[in-house]
Amino acid sequence: MPDFKRISAELSDQDITELRALVVAARSKLPFLRNLTTQERKELAKLGDKTVGFDEKVQAYMVTNPEFVPGFIDTAEVHKDRLLRTRFMGFLSEFMTLAEHMDDTMTILGSEILMADLAYYQSVREAAKRGVPGAQQIYDDLRTRFPGGGGRTAASATA
Template identity: 30%
Template structure:
């Protein structure tokens, strides 16, 4: 029998509250942007190691503005670093929550799938004797049909 790691329900009210909280978070951060995959790939990579680097570089720039070219906008650098530092704890909290949502979704889905496979096996066994589940089994069986690579037809 399947291992039961999660035993919960999500009521309509809980789902509405969660979606409202996410909408509120989205509304609280109206400056958030979307990047295409191409845009993201064309940008300099940024991660935790680079976060510390930009904070230290800002300190140098603020303490020695005379070394900077006129084309470097120190106020824009400061604003970007402040935004990164402000978003950092939010990003970590959202990542942690998303990780828990993903893990719960995966566990519940895995448990449901393992149980569904058992139902499918029992239904096939029952159908051999009665033939009563032929149509339902055909529908479920489509999940396992393979396509011929050359013709694209089911094998």
């Protein structure tokens, strides 16, 4: 039997108001956040674990050999970006973990709800097969969720 109480909690209106205020406060501290399109995500160069060492070497060379820095590169801006990235990485994992936990919680809640819905649906289907008054109408309404069921009503299935 499924566990319908993996999560048993409530959020008050006040809790939701306070959580939204926290999100607004976080966003106000991060006004530089941007949203990329799928295409932009594919096209942008990525500074990942394998290229951090390369960046560290380039950073050192930019300082010791500035004559090779192209004129269109603002080294102060690159330094600013590096510093922001370092600080951002300091708390990004905490936000990502929170988002993952929230997503997992939504999955569990959805599963618990759907399992209860399916148990109710099976009960109504069985009641309709047995001719329990009122069950057939509910079954006919709910079974539209499962169009591959052959289109037979409970009454015609037992006939």
